[in-house]
Amino acid sequence: MATLLEGFPRVPLAHLPTPLERLARLGAALGTEVWIKRDDCTGLATGGNKTRKLEYLIGDALGRDADAVITYGAIQSNHARQTAAACARVGLECHLILVRSVHWDHPEYETSGNVLLDDLLGAHLHKCAPAEAAKTAEDLTGELSRAGKTVYVIPAGGSNAIGALGYVQCARELLNQTTALGLRPELLVHATSSGGTQAGLIVGTTELTDDCRVLGINVYDSDHAAIEQRVHNLTEDIRGLSSELSALKFSVAIDHDHLGDGYGQPTEDTIAGIRQLAELHGIVTDPVYSGKALGALVSLIRDGRIDATGDVVFIHTGGVAVQSVYGAAFARPTVRKV
Ligand SMILES: *Cc1c(COP(=O)(O)O)cnc(C)c1O
DSSP states (O other), X not given: OHHHHHTSOOOOOSOSSXXXXXXXXXXXXXXXXXXXEEGGGSOSTTOOTHHHXXXXXXXXXXXXXXXXXXXXXXXXXXXXXXXXXXXXXHTOEEEEEEEOOOOOOOGGGGTSHHHHHHHHTTOEEEEEOGGGHHXXXXXXXXXXXHTTOOEEEEOGGGOSHHHXXXXXXXXXXXXXXXXXXXXXXXXXXXXXXXXXXXXHHHHHHHHHOXXXXXXXXXXXXXXXXXXXXXHHHHHHHHHTTOGGGTTOOOOOEEEOTTOTTSTTOOOHHHHXXXXXXXXXHSOOOOTTTHHHHHHHHHHHHHTTOXXXXXXXXXXXXXXXXXXXXXXXXXXXXXXXOO
C-alpha cells in the first residue's frame, strides 16, 4: 500500500498526524473502551475530514496545471469550505456550487457558519436549487474555459478514488498510532455521506489487518441501497488504482437507523450525544455529521447492538463550523439520557 499512496501527488494541507485520544469518561459511562481520532483537528480553516482528501485532489489539480476549481455541496457544506481554504492556500481560483438541499428554516443558514467562511476565504459562491446544479456547472465551465482557464472539477464531498486516498492514508496513520499504544482497534465508527471517507478506511484497514471493521453511520441518504452502492463502487475504484489491492475482499457496513428526518436534521440522540461528549471531554461535534454519528454510536452501545470487546475508535470528521447555524436545535427541550 505504501506504493499505492506514493504513486499520487500530494499537497500538504493538514496538521498530521491528528491526535488519537482516549475517552475514559464516556467509555466508563458506556462500559466500553472508546477512543477518538481527532480529524476535526486537521487545521484547514477549522478542519475536518475533507482536508485529507484535498491533499490528493489539489495535488492532482496542480499536476494538471489547473487554474480554477469547481466543486459542489449543500449550502453549509464543510467540503466546500475546506476546498475554498485549500484553493486559497495554493493560489487556485475557487468556485462553489452550493445547492439548497436542506430544509433548515433559519435565516443564519444562508449567511453564517461555513457560508461566511467560504466568502472570507475568497471563493466565488453560486447558490442554486438542486435541479439547477448541473446547468450552473455547465455555464460556469464554459465561461471559465472561454477565459482560457483550465478547470478542475472536484465531485461533491471530494469523493472519488483520488480523494479517498486521503482516508487510505488515515487508516495507515491510525493503525500506526494504535500499534504504538498497544491497542486492539476492533471497530471504527464515523459519519458517512458521499462515501470517500468510508471507502478509504475500508481499503486502508483491510490492507493492514484482518480484524478491524469500519461502520459508517448514514447521516445523509434515505436511499439505503444507493449509499451502500456508492461506498462499494468507491472501494472498487480505489482497487483499480493498484494491482496490490486486487486480491483483497472489501465489505461495506452501514447503519441506517439514525438518520431521523434526513440530512441536516439532528435527532434527539444527536443532541444528547453532542452534549454528552462536550460535557465529559470538552470536545464539540456537529449536528449534521459528527454529532449524529456519535449519538448513533452511544445509542448502539447502550442498546447492546455493538458487541465490542476490543477498542472502539470514533472518527471525529469535523463539522463544527456549522454550530452557530443550528442554535435552534440546541434550544429545544431534549431527553437527557445520561
Ligand atoms: C463530508 C463529511 C462527512 C462524510 O464524509 P464522506 O466522505 O462524504 O462520506 C462526515 N463528517 C463531516 C463533518 C463531513 O463534512
